[in-house]
Amino acid sequence: MGETNWAGNQTFTAERIVRPRDLGEVRETVARAVAVKALGSRHCFNDIADCPGGVLIDLSALGTEVVVDPESATVTVPAAARYGDVAVQVHAAGFALANLASLPHCTVAGTVATATHGSGRRNQSLASAVSGLELVTADGEVKTYSRHDGVVVGLGALGVVTRLTLDLVPAFDLRQDVFDGLPWESVYEHFDEIQDAGYSVSLFTNWARDEVDQVWVKGPGRPGADFFGAKAADGPRHPAHAAGIPADNCTRQLGVAGPWHERIPHFRLDFTPSIGNELQTEYFVPVRHAVAAMEALRAIGDRLAPVLLTSEIRTVAGDELWLSPFHGGDRVALHFTWLPDEDAVRALLPVMEDRLAPFDVRPHWGKLFHRAADYPKLGDFRALATELDPDGKFRGPFVRRHVFGEG
Ligand SMILES: Cc1cc2nc3c(=O)[nH]c(=O)nc-3n(C[C@H](O)[C@H](O)[C@H](O)COP(=O)(O)OP(=O)(O)OC[C@H]3O[C@@H](n4cnc5c(N)ncnc54)[C@H](O)[C@@H]3O)c2cc1C
Incomplete structure (x- = not known):
């Protein structure tokens, strides 16, 4: 296929990249695939986003509508929206995201999937602003989750996130x-x-x-x-x-x-x-x-x-x-x-x-490292991934190695 990540140090070994035009096409692609994974703006430096021999799903054709709800102080965005574009619209509505990474170019879904962060003693990672998300799971079903369900930092291993809702604060x-x-x-x-x-x-x-x-x-x-x-x-x-x-x-x-x-x-x-x-x-x-x-x-x-x-x-x-x-x-x-x-x-x-x-x-899940860490909730995450994706179609070599301890 010859496609690479942003840094050019990873050549994807997936068979093809598809760009579904609506949620129905995402569901169909996922349900049919043997190996599949969502692709964001490709800013990771390792093989976390690769899917050898399978299908990479680019969600950028799924719409750009950013909906700010002033009542709940939240914004709902399509997965492939870039932080920089979301920020402009959130600001125009009088709100802000509590924090951003050093670059505004990454997709919201790809960013939160790896717990990308900014800086600030009192600022949590960007994933912490996610109050809910919509996920297409292995069988093509659409499920919704809250921040309490263990799915936000999902490494692409749980399904394809199609929409997310983020907490806002007043503009500053x-x-x-x-x-x-x-x-x-x-x-x-x-x-x-x-x-x-x-x-x-x-x-x-x-x-x-x-x-x-x-x-x-x-x-x-x-x-x-x-x-x-x-x-x-x-x-x-x-x-x-x-x-x-x-x-x-x-x-x-x-x-x-x-x-x-x-x-x-x-x-x-x-x-x-x-x-x-x-x-x-x-x-x-x-x-x-x-x-x-x-x-x-x-x-x-x-x-x-x-x-x-x-x-x-x-x-x-x-x-x-x-x-x-x-x-x-x-x-x-x-x-x-x-x-x-x-x-x-x-x-x-x-x-x-x-x-x-x-x-x-x-x-950092999205950058070059040698050994992954142990996490108190790693066992729960493995169980959730197995429940949502029993055949492991979303796993890929990175998740097999660093989450499931294989190979
Ligand atoms: C110049 C530069 C500066 C950076 N600065 C920072 C920084 O300040 N702080 C920091 O923490 N990190 C930083 N990073 C790292 C970057 O934020 C992460 O690599 C981030 O995950 C990239 O997002 P992406 O959209 O490019 O995702 P990708 O690299 O395309 O994918 C990352 C993961 O997200 C999954 N994913 C993507 N979309 C979806 C979806 N719709 N559903 C489910 N899973 C999905 C993929 O399957 C993959 O597992 C930087 C990277 C670069 C290149």
């Missing part, structure tokens, strides 16, 4: 201030205060330099000019500024206030996000282990830096979603934007995971 403005050169000592001593300094805070580093390269603070107020020893940037920055990448595709900085959806993502919807020619990995550890985990990575900083474009440190609030890496408590997110050298990255992953093993580490 944010400013974005960037600081250069945060001493590591400040990070270690004041980690909680730094993470509390804005609605969303991100640190960027390559783990090998003496200081953290940049801090991005997105909040309602102006942070002090001296941010725990870091200095206000004298111009717009790209997260990989230290690698010489210009800030053209980044959202507005330098303290200019603007609507939430034009400040929370790092990258603008009308540009390629991040760098484009890259790979990504991300690990999550409980916030109480933040400093120890950062020290463990700095100890191998000279091995990480040659393969890195940049690395981002954020905090994500805990939730109760079954396969969410944030299940059970707040976690610090340690993200890596790699050069596109997959062999070098794959050689590093077990080393990193060994270093982070003492800290109850869990990897």
Whole structure:
């Protein structure tokens, strides 16, 4: 078929991609297929979305209608809607989504299926905003679920999500201030205060330099000019500024206030996000282990830096979603934007995971990792997947390996 993911490091081995025009066609395709899986905007870096020899379902022809309900403060969206497009319509109705990822380009269904997150001490993952969803299961039936049913972070393994309802909050403005050169000592001593300094805070580093390269603070107020020893940037920055990448595709900085959806993502919807020619990995550890985990990575900083474009440190609030890496408590997110050298990255992953093993580490479902984590609700998820899909038509190699422990 020759189709690849966004990063170009995965070539799908499905037999074909189909674009059903209505719910009936989705149901028929699913019911007939032996192996089938929904495909979002292809922004994952591993084989989670692949379906060898089977059918990939692209839902982008299923409509674009976004319905805001001011009474319940919710929005109902088609599965393939992109966050950036939903955000514009939600904002026009006077509402906001509580958080967004660094890029607004991904589909809502694909994003929540992997528990994609943004940043912010008090902000849960984007999956936590899902109050309900509609799912086409293996036999072609349409079922509806609430956030309490274990289906939201579904990894595409439970069926095809066709519609989702998301919680909203009142619209708000944010400013974005960037600081250069945060001493590591400040990070270690004041980690909680730094993470509390804005609605969303991100640190960027390559783990090998003496200081953290940049801090991005997105909040309602102006942070002090001296941010725990870091200095206000004298111009717009790209997260990989230290690698010489210009800030053209980044959202507005330098303290200019603007609507939430034009400040929370790092990258603008009308540009390629991040760098484009890259790979990504991300690990999550409980916030109480933040400093120890950062020290463990700095100890191998000279091995990480040659393969890195940049690395981002954020905090994500805990939730109760079954396969969410944030299940059970707040976690610090340690993200890596790699050069596109997959062999070098794959050689590093077990080393990193060994270093982070003492800290109850869990990897991002949608990025490159070596070993999956154990989850308290993994057994329940397996039972639900087996009940909804007894023949395993939605499973694919990723889910077989990392959820069912096969092969
Ligand atoms: C440049 C860049 C920046 C990123 N920034 C962040 C970030 O800030 N935070 C973060 O957490 N992640 C981030 N990611 C990762 C990204 O958010 C996830 O990979 C996300 O899952 C991608 O969504 P997608 O629509 O592309 O899904 P895909 O990659 O197409 O699919 C992902 C999974 O979702 C399933 N799926 C898709 N649609 C459906 C559906 N309708 N029904 C059922 N299952 C479905 C697929 O089967 C698959 O299992 C980033 C990725 C890139 C490339």
